[in-house]
Amino acid sequence: MRASGLILVVLIFGHLFVNLFAGEGVHAIDFAFVAGKWADPFWIVWDTLLLWLALIHGANGMRTLVNDYAHNPSLRRIFKGALLASTVVLLVLGTLVIFTFDPCPAGAPSDLLPSFCAEIK
Amino acid sequence: MPDKSAEALAETQPVGKSPRNKLKAPAGTLYRGREGMWSWVLHRITGVAIFFFLLVHILDTSLLRLSPEAYNAVIGAYKTPIMGIGELGLVAAIGYHALNGVRVILVDFWSVGTKHQKLMFWLVIILWFVLLLGFAPRHLMNVFGG
Numbered sequence: 467m468r469a470s471g472l473i474l475v476v477l478i479f480g481h482l483f484v485n486l487f488a489g490e491g492v493h494a495i496d497f498a499f500v501a502g503k504w505a506d507p508f509w510i511v512w513d514t515l516l517l518w519l520a521l522i523h524g525a526n527g528m529r530t531l532v533n534d535y536a537h538n539p540s541l542r543r544i545f546k547g548a549l550l551a552s553t554v555v556l557l558v559l560g561t562l563v564i565f566t567f568d569p570c571p572a573g574a575p576s577d578l579l580p581s582f583c584a585e586i587k
Numbered sequence: 588m589p590d591k592s593a594e595a596l597a598e599t600q601p602v603g604k605s606p607r608n609k610l611k612a613p614a615g616t617l618y619r620g621r622e623g624m625w626s627w628v629l630h631r632i633t634g635v636a637i638f639f640f641l642l643v644h645i646l647d648t649s650l651l652r653l654s655p656e657a658y659n660a661v662i663g664a665y666k667t668p669i670m671g672i673g674e675l676g677l678v679a680a681i682g683y684h685a686l687n688g689v690r691v692i693l694v695d696f697w698s699v700g701t702k703h704q705k706l707m708f709w710l711v712i713i714l715w716f717v718l719l720l721g722f723a724p725r726h727l728m729n730v731f732g733g
Contacts (some may be wrong), residue, residue: 468691468695471685492665492671496655525638528635529634571655575655578655579655
């Protein structure tokens with residue numbers, strides 16, 4: 467928790483700064499904005515680390531709360547099972563989304579795509 | 588992991604012999620009721636809130652893989668005034684959790700961390716306030732400024 471927490475401070479404040487504070491803030495975020503970020507391996511690594519560390523850190527914290535408050539043993543097992551299952555599913559899903567992302571999907575309206583898609587076709 | 592929660596342990600503190608006796612405030616070692624406890628309570632509440640946002644945020648980001656239209660439609664919801672206020676709350680929660688998390692690390696690993704935990708709590712509150720003073724006006728102008 468301590469180690470992932472320290473790294474997350476940097477990763478999350480960087481993420482918030484670029485996505486919510488810089489430029490037009492939340493209004494700038496759309497498909498093309500993310501495609502532009504993920505054209506740079508720097509942000510692919512950043513977001514993958516963010517996904518894994520944040521979700522594992524959060525699930526581990528929730529495990530502590532289950533240990534503290536769920537006194538019934540079978541309820542405890544259900545909560546922890548659900549926690550583990552949702553964590554694994556979201557880690558796999560999120561990682562696949564980042565690494566199979568297509569910035570210029572065929573058939574999509576070009577005004578929704580990043581500008582570099584026009585140069586490719 | 589102990590079976591008893593912090594509250595349950597705190598409840599086991601001995602009370603006066605008869606119920607008539609005025610409850611004496613236990614001095615010295617009791618954790619309950621001051622900066623130490625409230626920093627912990629806030630840390631839990633903000634942690635849970637951030638966790639559930641994270642679940643939703645991974646799912647909405649996954650729409651990038653479906654189609655630009657689907658992603659833009661859902662991310663458009665984040666640009667509404669109500670969600671804009673929610674984002675301010677999110678940043679406030681993350682800011683507190685991060686700053687207090689650093690305080691917890693210092694309490695754990697810094698040789699005089701425990702001694703200065705109260706001072707560090709108020710330092711966390713001040714830094715948190717400064718952080719929000721920087722973020723809130725700009726974000727609210729983005730959200731409500733059209």
